[in-house]
Amino acid sequence: MAESTKKLKKPDVKIVLLGDMNVGKTSLLHRYTERKFKDTVSTVGGAFFLKQWGPYNISIWDTAGREQFHGLGSMYCRSAAAVILTYDMTSWQSYVELEDRFLSLTDTANSDCIFAIVGNKADLTDSHAQASNPEGEEENKPARMSVSSSSLQRKQVNREDAMALYARVLHYKGLDEKACLPAESMCFETSAKTGYNVDMMFETMFELVVPSILKKRNEGESSTVDLEAPSTGKSNKAGCCT
Amino acid sequence: METTDSPVVTSLHQSDKNEMQSENNIDSITEVEDHMTLPRIERSKETKLLDTLTENNSNPRYLPVDIQKEEAVVFDVSETVKAPEDGGHEDSGEFVVAMLARGKLEEQDVCKRISPPILETSLEASTHWDEDVTAETWRQHRKHVFVLSEAGKPIYSRYGSEEALSSTMGVMMALVSFIQSGDNVIRSVYSDEHTVVFMQQGPLVLVSVSSTRQSEQQLRNELLYVYNQIVSMLTQASITRIFEHKKNYDLRRLLAGSEKILDGLLNLVDFDPSFLLSAVHCLPIASSFRDSLSQILQKAITPNLVFSILIAKNQLLTIAQEKMVIEDAKLDPSDLHLLLNLIGASSAFQAGEIWTPICLPSFNPDCYFYAYISYLDPPECTVCLLLLSTDNEAFYAVAECKRKIEEAMQAQNALTSIAKAQSYSVSQVGVSDLRHFMYKPFDVPDNHHQLTQFTSPEMEAPYDSEEEKMRLLDLYRDMHGRIHNTSRPLKLIYHVGLRETLLAWVTTKFELYTCFSPLVTKSCAINAITKLLRWVKKEEDRLFIRYPPKYSTTPNASKS
Incomplete structure (x- = not known):
C-alpha cells in the first residue's frame, strides 16, 4: 500500500517537449529516463511522465510532432512552466518548423514560462557521421515521405542559429532579453543516441523550474485556472452524444 | 484405417485438377456494378467431397435445418466474359492487370490452389517502405494495399514508398474515374494470380491487390479496416473537410508517422482471425476473477468516462461501459480491433501514460474520444488499461482512475493472476x-x-x-x-x-x-x-x- 500512495502524488510543475516529428523528443526522454537509446515509433497524442526531482514531482509531456496532432499542442502546453523546443540538427526544416508551427502553441503556457532550444542528433552532424546509420530509422532520415526532399532539409543547424531563434522566441513572448536567462545557457546541442548533454539539459531544466514550483506553492492553487480558450480546432467536446 | 481413407485422397487430386483447368480459363474479369451482371466465378474445388451430414448423421441435435448441397457447376468464364463485355472495359481491365501483375497473364502455368507460401513474412513489412518497386520481389508480395486520394495523390502503400508508386496509383485513379464517367463503379478485377479490389470511401480510394485467393468481400472488409483506421486518426468529417477545401491535398502530411499503425493493422489482418470473424477474442479466466476485475473498473470512474477496457497479452480481459453509451450504440468489435492495433503500435511509450484523441469509426466517424493508455505492469508491459473519455481536458481525472484501479488490483494481487492466465490448448x-x-x-x-x-x-x-x-x-x-x-x-x-x-x-x-x-x-x-x-x-x-x-x-x- 505504501507504494501506491507514493504514486498518488500530484505533479508540481509541467515541462513540455515540442518539435517536429522525428527530431527525437521521445528518444531524448527515453535516454534520460531509461538510460538507453532504442528504436521508437511515432508518438500518438502525448505521453505523460512523472519525474521525482528531489522533493518535487515534475511532469514531462512528450508530445507528438506529427501535424495530425497539431490541434492538441496548446492543450498539452497549458500552464507549462518550461517548454523544450526540439529540432534535428541535421534538418533545417525541423528548425524552421519550430517557429512556424510550434511557437504559437506555447501561448497557453505560463507567462513566466522558460524556453530551451535543443538540437538533437549531434552525433550525426560531423561530416563522417552523415553516412547512413543502420541502427535507427529515426536517426537516418525523417520518415518515408521526405526522403527526396530538397537540399534545404539537409542543411545543418548550428549553435548561432539556435541562439538567434531563442532571441526571436523571447521577442515573440514579449520578454526582455536582458531580464531572461541568457541564450548561451538555454541552447543545448544533444544526442539521444550517445547520451551527449542529455542529462545536463534535463537537469538544468529541472533546476530552473524549481523557483516556479515554489512560487506556485506560495500563491496556492487558485492560479491554476486558465481562462484562455483552447484553440483545439479538431477536438469536439460533445463527444459521443450526437 | 488407411485403406478405407485412401480413395478420399485420390478423389481430391482429381477435383483439384479439374479446378485448376477451370481456373486456367479465367483471364480477367472486370466486375462492373449495375450494367453488367457477369457470372461470378464459382470456385467449386473439391466439389465432390462437399457433402451434407444428413445421410450418416448420428447426432440430430446439432443438425441445421436447411443444408444446401453445393452443386458442381463450373462456369466457363473466358467465354461468358468476352461475349457481353464492351471493348472499353475489357481493355482497361486488362490494363490494370498488366500494370499490377506484369506479364503474369501470359504464363499459363498451373497455378496453385491456395496462394504460394509466404515469400517473406509480412511481419517484416514495416521495413519495406524503401524497397524497389520495380523489383520482382515487390510484385510477389501476397497482398498489396494502396490508398490514394480522388485527385490520384498517393496516400499510403503497404510496400514501397508512395512517391515511387505515384504513376501506378495514377493509373488506378484513371481506372476508377473512367468507369465512373460511365455512371458505373469499378469493384474488382480478376486475373490468374491476382484479385484487385477497389473501394471508394468519400474522397479516398482504397485498392487491394492480392494473390491470396480471398473472396472479394473479405478483401473489401480489410480495406474498410484500413479506411477506418485512417478515420480513427483523423475523423471522417475532417477528411471530407480537407478535401472539400483543397482537392489535391497531400493527406500524407497528416498521416506522416502513422504508416506503422497501418502496416501493423495489415499484419494483424493477415495473422489474427478476429478481423475475419469481426469478433473479439477474450483471454480465458475464471468468471469470478473476471467479475472482480469488472468491479474494479466499475468503481474507478470520473465524469465523461465512457469505456474502461482491460487488456492482457493483446486479448480482452474485461470491458466496462457507460450506461447511456450502450443504450445509444454499442462498441463494435472492429473499433476495438483498431484500438488494440493502436496500442500495439504505441509500444514505445510503455513507461509513460498516453493521452491521445481517437475516433471510433463504427461508433461515430465524426468525433473524437480521448484515450488514456497505460501499462499496469512495467517493465513487462503485457497488461494494458485503456480509458476513453469524451472530455479532452480530463487527463488528470482519468489518470486518477488508473491509480484507483492499480491500487485495487494490487490489493487483490490481480496482476499475478493475470500473468498466469493464458490461452488454452x-x-x-x-x-x-x-x-x-x-x-x-x-x-x-x-x-x-x-x-x-x-x-x-x-x-x-x-x-x-x-x-x-x-x-x-x-x-x-x-x-x-x-x-x-x-x-x-x-x-x-x-x-x-x-x-x-x-x-x-x-x-x-x-x-x-x-x-x-x-x-x-x-x-x-x-x-x-x-x-x-x-x-x-x-x-x-x-x-x-x-x-x-x-x-x-x-x-x-x-x-x-
Missing part, C-alpha cells in the same frame, strides 16, 4: 483428431450481442511455424469466404485436404470452423464437433465475457 478439449477450431456464438445471454466474441485455442503443431499458421488461416479464410458467399451462401462445408480435414458450419446459434487431422472420418468429425460444442458450453463462463458491466458517469448527461 486444443488438447484440453479432449477430442482426438481435433487440431484447431474457431467458435463464434450468437446464442448468448442478455447484452451479449453488445460485443461479438469468439474463442479459439493456441495454434499448435503442425501449425506452429509462420508458414503453417498462415496456411491454416488461408484455409479458414477460404471456408469463410464460401460460407458467406453472397450469391450462394452455404451452411456447411466438409473439406478433405491432403494435410487436414476442415469442417465449417454456420447455424443461427453459432459459426464454427474446425480443423482435423487428414485421416478423420466424417462420422468421427461429427462426433468430435458434438463433443466440442459440449465442452464450449461447459467452459462458456471462462471463455467469454458473459455480462459486460456498466457504470454511470453522467448523471446529468447533456445530449447534443
